[in-house]
Amino acid sequence: MTLQASRARRGVDRREVDRRHDAAVGFPRWLWVPATFAFALIALPVLGLLLKADWPRMPELLLGDAALDALRLSLTTAAISTLLCILLGGPLAVILARGRMRGLRTLRSVVLLPLVLPPVVGGLALLFLVGRTGLVGRGLELAFGITVPFTTAAVVLAQTFVALPFLVVSLEGALRTAGGRYEAVAATLGASPGLAFRRVTVPLVLPGLASGSVLAFARCMGEFGATIAFAGSLQGTTRTLPLLVYLERETDVAGAVALSLLLVVVAMIVIVVGRPRGSEGLL
Amino acid sequence: MSLDARFRLERPSFSLDVDVSAAPGEVLAVLGPNGAGKSTLLGVLSGLLRPDSGTVRVGDRVVTDVEHGVFVPAHRRGVGLLAQQAMLFPHLTAVGNVAFGPRAQGVPRRAAEARARELLADVLPGAADSLAERKPSQMSGGQQQRVALARAIAPGPGLLLLDEPLAALDVDAAPAMRSLLRRMIRDGKQTAVLVTHSALDALVLADRVVVLAAGRVVEHGPTRAVLARPRSAFTARIAGLDLVPGVREGDGLRTVDGTLVSGLAGGESAAGDNVVAVFPPSAVSVFTDEPHGSPRNVVPVRLAAIEPHGDVVRLRAVPRSGGPDWVDGIAADVTPAAVADLAVEPGADLWFSVKATEVEIHLATT
Numbered sequence: 001m002t003l004q005a006s007r008a009r010r011g012v013d014r015r016e017v018d019r020r021h022d023a024a025v026g027f028p029r030w031l032w033v034p035a036t037f038a039f040a041l042i043a044l045p046v047l048g049l050l051l052k053a054d055w056p057r058m059p060e061l062l063l064g065d066a067a068l069d070a071l072r073l074s075l076t077t078a079a080i081s082t083l084l085c086i087l088l089g090g091p092l093a094v095i096l097a098r099g100r101m102r103g104l105r106t107l108r109s110v111v112l113l114p115l116v117l118p119p120v121v122g123g124l125a126l127l128f129l130v131g132r133t134g135l136v137g138r139g140l141e142l143a144f145g146i147t148v149p150f151t152t153a154a155v156v157l158a159q160t161f162v163a164l165p166f167l168v169v170s171l172e173g174a175l176r177t178a179g180g181r182y183e184a185v186a187a188t189l190g191a192s193p194g195l196a197f198r199r200v201t202v203p204l205v206l207p208g209l210a211s212g213s214v215l216a217f218a219r220c221m222g223e224f225g226a227t228i229a230f231a232g233s234l235q236g237t238t239r240t241l242p243l244l245v246y247l248e249r250e251t252d253v254a255g256a257v258a259l260s261l262l263l264v265v266v267a268m269i270v271i272v273v274g275r276p277r278g279s280e281g282l283l
Numbered sequence: 284m285s286l287d288a289r290f291r292l293e294r295p296s297f298s299l300d301v302d303v304s305a306a307p308g309e310v311l312a313v314l315g316p317n318g319a320g321k322s323t324l325l326g327v328l329s330g331l332l333r334p335d336s337g338t339v340r341v342g343d344r345v346v347t348d349v350e351h352g353v354f355v356p357a358h359r360r361g362v363g364l365l366a367q368q369a370m371l372f373p374h375l376t377a378v379g380n381v382a383f384g385p386r387a388q389g390v391p392r393r394a395a396e397a398r399a400r401e402l403l404a405d406v407l408p409g410a411a412d413s414l415a416e417r418k419p420s421q422m423s424g425g426q427q428q429r430v431a432l433a434r435a436i437a438p439g440p441g442l443l444l445l446d447e448p449l450a451a452l453d454v455d456a457a458p459a460m461r462s463l464l465r466r467m468i469r470d471g472k473q474t475a476v477l478v479t480h481s482a483l484d485a486l487v488l489a490d491r492v493v494v495l496a497a498g499r500v501v502e503h504g505p506t507r508a509v510l511a512r513p514r515s516a517f518t519a520r521i522a523g524l525d526l527v528p529g530v531r532e533g534d535g536l537r538t539v540d541g542t543l544v545s546g547l548a549g550g551e552s553a554a555g556d557n558v559v560a561v562f563p564p565s566a567v568s569v570f571t572d573e574p575h576g577s578p579r580n581v582v583p584v585r586l587a588a589i590e591p592h593g594d595v596v597r598l599r600a601v602p603r604s605g606g607p608d609w610v611d612g613i614a615a616d617v618t619p620a621a622v623a624d625l626a627v628e629p630g631a632d633l634w635f636s637v638k639a640t641e642v643e644i645h646l647a648t649t
Binding site for chain 1: 329330331356357358359361362363364366370372373374383384387388434435437438440444
């Protein structure tokens, strides 16, 4: 996931390719074979879902109480988590991209941890930190009488935990691509760091912020492991769509398939609407 | 406003130790080879770099004083910058870019935009209206640089730094931009420091010149004087003149290898001083066989390169094996017809010859 790779890829996207006259050096033809398998591996399971779906019963399956509750919960928590990612991850990305103090490399590795950590481990870690006996959890309970685990707040926390690096990484990439030179120009024009940040930095990285947010939202919608470990599965409170899919899979296959297709549709909307350019350098 | 800067900045492989100043309304050109410290100088003046010691004063205001712990950040200095790249904010229109500085100073939007439109009309005569609402990506490189100039001037900087402002423009756009700079900066009495590689830019735009080499000022003075009487090989190259170093002897100089170069020495130097012989490439005649019987300086060379140079052709010399070393890089300008008559190619042995009356002898830099 190098920045250079994503930059290079974007460069190619922008160049107009004249297919009719282009006699560029090609690639070895045998690459088609593994590439076809790779594509099939991604596309066929989705196709399988479509074939398996019980289309006549679809409205009934999707409009049940449990399904609607889960959809509503998933959308609201994912939206709140994405907002949190922007509010907390945005400044973090700025510091990672522009900061000059030592130890930033280490800090960045820590930020990337949720990307590589099994989400269920993240959920357990959150539980031990914010749980009733946890370091922070006990304080919260004693001081304010607040219990976080197994509430909607826990869902949001779990989603923010796993989605934060997606936003930070793509925004940091955008900030590095923009470089600090425009801010320097703004300073020579008399703009304070605060003004330069608002009027120059933020508008310049807005596309990066948008694609990072879309990625983070998608990651939140799909969150499963950390949520089930930290928030449990209570209908209307913590049972998001992926959790419901997992639950229904044993009792009502048709329902699970219908909900899965709903998630596929949400994912497609995210890809089409958001066109997450940041993902090129991310995954 | 005036500029007065005297400072030292140390880096592991490089140190910059300079003393430069400019009177109010004066344009100071900074010439120097790559790595001489020109960009570092601009960085210190603009407040993007902190020197290790010394002071920088813009007008009456001390903006850097290391000993007294004064360091005014870039955005409060009133020091503007126009660089090689226009660096217009890509998300703002031309008007938005030019109005940025006044807006940052707290000028209300409407007034700032009115000022921006006035300046745009100045820098883009006849085209300002059609370009005002365009984004930078919809303008040519020359137009972008003009808008960048308007943007740099808009906040009314006490000092404007110009970092090779014509270097990135193509040959069609540069002359117009050069005369625009002359009009806006020199005629507008804007105090400015201009970093450039071009003698033409310095002559057209600057009142005075300093030449930097390896982090030190090696020559300074009025532009014409410095370029007409170069004391170092770099300045001579910039000014398009040939230069031979040596020790004064009679009316000429003797080079390290013992060749006597006759010229016209004034009273500025005495016998035994380190001096340089300076002459224009157009004064050099070129022969395939050694010429005899004229009061000329004649030297054997090997032809290194043939370059087009305006209407003439410039022949560059390298030493022949066993020949004098100081001919390295010496240029002779001849007509294309003369080159055809000579029928030579790089690598050929030639004789360069220059009349003593064309050779000026100046004191060298130490």
